[in-house]
Amino acid sequence: MSRGLPPGVVAALFLAAALAPLSLAALSGEPPEALPREAGIGLGLAGLALMLLQFGHSGRFETYSGRIGIDRTMRLHRAAALALVAMALLHPVAFVSPALLSAPAHGLELLWRLLARPRMATGVAALLCLCLVVALPLMRHRLGLPYPAWRALHAALGLAAVALAVEHALSVGLYSEAGPLKGFWLAGFGLAVCALVWSWGIKPWLAARQGWRVAGVRRIGEEYWELTLRRPSPEPFAFAAGQFAWLAVGRRAPWNDNPFSIASAPGERDLAFVVHEAGDFTRSLGDIAVNTPVRVDGPHGAFRLEEGEQRAILLIAGGAGIAPVLAIWRHLARTGHVAPVRLVYGAQSAGKLLYREELAATAAARGFGLTLKVEEGDLPEGATRGRIDRATLIEALRGLDARRTLALICGPRPMMLAVAAELEALGLPPSAILYETFVYA
Ligand SMILES: Cc1cc2nc3c(=O)[nH]c(=O)nc-3n(C[C@H](O)[C@H](O)[C@H](O)COP(=O)(O)OP(=O)(O)OC[C@H]3O[C@@H](n4cnc5c(N)ncnc54)[C@H](O)[C@@H]3O)c2cc1C
Structure with missing residues (x-):
């Protein structure tokens, strides 16, 4: 079971890969160009490196996201997407920036002429694909596009954008035409294709062979x-x-x-x-x-209980968030955790409060604490009315040393944010509050 690289190493590798083409260009021995051209080239090189890196943080590579978790991986994916689109848009603008600043109308004309050149066609097409990749998630619901169709389109457009951008860099790029940078782009494109083939070809094939x-x-x-x-x-x-x-x-x-x-x-x-x-x-x-x-x-996923955990465990679940929390509760019951274990579980109604009998039986057999909350409708035996609030958490933490307690929260995002803030205020170190979110957006 891979545990993934430490977050600091992931960040360092990410930065190194993003900045590598700039370093290779600086070491190429080419005489420096005028500042606007150098800025334009730099934006293009860094933007293309970020594009290639996007194929690595899809959430399917445990070495990459094993410790930072899928939620942070996806947030990085989105932040990098916005940054690289901004770079790609500014890339041609930088070349004509002196004219744009001194005579905007003339500058726009120069920009238009630059983009209309036949040899710029692949660059312009890459830019259009990129804009579509970023705009599609915003328009998905309006277009009525099912989630799987959107995912397929997202990957296809992303791959098209990167292929066109690499072709553009190799055909018109000053530093990319030859030498180490050319090798870097070709290797990067090869790795991006491999990442996709692995995730959507080899991995599904291997998974099918397991016979589940x-x-x-x-x-x-x-x-x-x-x-x-x-x-x-x-x-x-x-x-x-x-x-x-x-x-x-x-x-x-x-x-x-x-x-x-x-x-x-x-x-x-x-x-x-x-x-x-x-x-x-x-x-x-x-x-x-x-x-x-x-x-x-x-x-x-990084929402996990480590082997040999010694601290008191406070589990907090809302709605479907009971799923991973139940696995942890069952695991602690099977292995016999030495420190106290407490579960606070809230549901909208009695019909949505799952596994009540099992939870009550385990709590009684193992001496685990169990607090059940129901928001509306019938009140089942053992549950109290309301949401998981500050008073519920104070009660759940009674008798525990907050600095030696690990909290694991899973549920709707607003509930997790509120609970995490309360737990921090009650003395839990931020590093001892883990959460899992079911929605990326
Ligand atoms: C790490 C993680 C763990 C999850 N665990 C559980 C769980 O234990 N129990 C549970 O009920 N739900 C869980 N979910 C949510 C669950 O994945 C979605 O509700 C489900 O995929 C919806 O599929 P659908 O076809 O019915 O809905 P759709 O109509 O296709 O989509 C509804 C919404 O679900 C989300 N979704 C759909 N497909 C995916 C996908 N392939 N990847 C990510 N999000 C998607 C999107 O936000 C989408 O807008 C989890 C989500 C994540 C990210």
Whole structure:
């Protein structure tokens, strides 16, 4: 099970790869150009390096995102996308910037003439593809584009943009035409293609060979399902409690898989998932037949309990967020955690409060603390009315040393932000508050 590189190393590698083409250009021995041209070239080189790097932080490479988590990986992906589009747009503008500043109309004409040159065609096409890549997520809902179709289009446009940009750099680039920089672009493009082939070709093929099949699907609450998977090998799937896997149920395209947290404990023969009805696939879960093949890509994620954890554990779950929290709770119950374990679990209604009997039985058998909150409707036995607020957290932390407590939160983003802020105010170090978000946006 890969644990991934430390965040500092990931950041250093990222910076080094992004700045490498600038260093190679500086070392090329070419005499320096005028400042606006050098700025334009620099923006182009750094922008193209960032484009190539985007293929590495797709969330599928545990070496890269194993420690920083998929949420931060995706945020970096988006921030880098905005930065590189800005660089790509400014890249041609910088060349004509003196004219734009002194006589804007003449400057715009020069810019137009520059972009209209036949040899600039691949550069302009790359720019258009890039703009589409960035605009599509914003227009997805308005266009009624299903999530899997958007993912396929996103990758295809990204690959087209990078191929066109590399061709542009090699054909018109002053520093890129020959020497080490040419090798850098060709190697970078090769790696980007390999990243895509690995994620959408080799990995799905390897996953299919593991032989996972649906062992059961059952309704466990209002809008909630439990999906159980089994593979021929009796060897338990290796993962840390709290992690997730990408599932492709049935014979689906490589870009049509969904991330779900594993709800069973490590060491169990079957993998169990708790699925909330959120869209096309999750609403049709009841139609899935037993024995349907499933591709499992995982484990992934930094929301995990480390081996040998000694601190008191405070688990906080809201709604579907119970899935990874349940895996941790079950794992702690199986292994017998030495320090106190407490769970605060909130749901909208009694029908959405899952696994009540199991949770109560484990709490009684293991001496774990259990607080159940229900917002509206009937109040089931053992639950209290309301949301997870400051008073709930103070009660949950009663008798614990906040500085020696690890909190793991999973639920809707506003709830996680509020709970994390309260826990910090109650004395938990920020590094001892882990969270998992189910939505990237
Ligand atoms: C790390 C992680 C763990 C998750 N764990 C669970 C879990 O244990 N239980 C649970 O009920 N839900 C979980 N989710 C959310 C779950 O992945 C989505 O609800 C599900 O993919 C929706 O699929 P759909 O086809 O039904 O909906 P769609 O109609 O296709 O999409 C609804 C929304 O779900 C999200 N989504 C859809 N497909 C994907 C995808 N391939 N990748 C990322 N987001 C997607 C998008 O925000 C989309 O707008 C998790 C999400 C993440 C990122």
